[in-house]
Amino acid sequence: MATDTAVTTDVQVEAPIPDQQNRVKTVWRKLLQNRWAAVGIVIITLQVIMAVFAPLLTSYDPTAQDLSVKERPPGSEGHWLGTDEFGRDLWSRILYGARISLIVGISSVLLGLIGGVLMGLLAGYYRWLDGPFMRLMDLMFAFPGILLAMLIIAMLGTSLVNVVIAISVWSIPSCARIVRGSVLSLKNQEFVLALRSNGASDIRILFKHILPNCTAPIIVFGTMRMATAILSTSALSFLGLGAQPPTPEWGAMIAAGRDFMWTSPHMTIVPGIAIMLVVFAFNVVGDGLRDALDPNMEVR
Template structure:
């Protein structure tokens, strides 16, 4: 539809209306069925974690030795009970809350430091070599070994696992942000901002950082999968969540003592870890494709 106002023709078609960036993102994301599946899985786990007290049929820490090691499908206990008679379904539901808490907290910790370091390294050439050499040293250590070393030094516990996995995330995100900043700071609008007298702080956080958001979002989404898996690994090794905490890695670790008698004690939390990691990885892949400008133009 065409509308004339004061001799000026204006397009009023729905096609030409300004779209929200979220609508545009969803438009491209929904074409990737695997990404939509990942989004659905992640959404379900987040809802389960938030409403764990409502959804859990029993207290996940209440013991009853008279019903210990009931198999899945037992009356009143859909997924059976563990070696202390605690309901497995309730513990898995609460485990989602703890695992997602560790994942989001550790990635947030890594982003807080990694983004700042990446911005400084990319924008200030004098700081670039110093920051990147520190990053290279951290990257020289295999991730799990670095996390193990940090937790071993700080001691076992959820808080220390968050710190360890967060520190592991810092080098990669700083390199991702640095590479984006190196490209953006050569753009004409950055030169114009400098000519207009904007401070370095304003340029970094008003002009450059918003253009790094897509890379940060993609990295953070995929990093959540790694963080949850790493936290579960540390708990499995006895360095993360401590008994009787309902955490998937710790549950799988204690369940291995009954692997032949009651294999579901290990298989159920293991399957939960696989499912949530698959969800975040699939969603991250979809976001990467949807936020890729070249792919958008192609579509």
């Protein structure tokens, strides 16, 4: 009986994490079986290719002006997406704008995840930190997200770096609540109690056993938050709080083209379609990931 008890305790000490390689293959297969998610993956892949290989996909400088070809429609004189009011090639500006959107989106989401995951882990695991941390999150939720970002940028100044900071701060409350909920459901399970009884430290329990079991909602949140981050970056740049001229950022391009809507509508339509497609792609991929990572989907 003593031997049986010892074996049982050893099994319970380890967190119930499935084989990661098989899990990744299963999730990837389910994701590709979702038609809309597959379309989103293609769009995101194209954006990454555009961002990485932008210098190879165009021969025009995105900031070089040529007033002799200003406001040309798509397909004219080698400018297949047309030119803007300063004669700058819109295709080049879309390519380099994809790079800015990806960099700002990934940076802000990563920073937001780091802050949100840490606060969620601590609030969910330590009861004495739960109240203060969650009241702080409630205070941040009291501000509409875009207004909170505008307030931060107003204090720090207008630049893309400050846009990253503002969007990352905006992302922390939602991430913290998601992680906190997962930690609350995990910390009283048998494998955590067994780890405590064997003298495991809180840091080991949190980061080696509880956090890996929270990765599914974190991944889904991060993917869908990319859409919000890119859209928010464009919105802030449209308002003049983000990228400054002549930076080829999609929101700033829409702001510059709104005065030419009747004469050169392509100046606004082209970057608007780029934003729409990328935001749509990250949203449908996030939905697909949520379904693929949900074990109850097999039953339904």
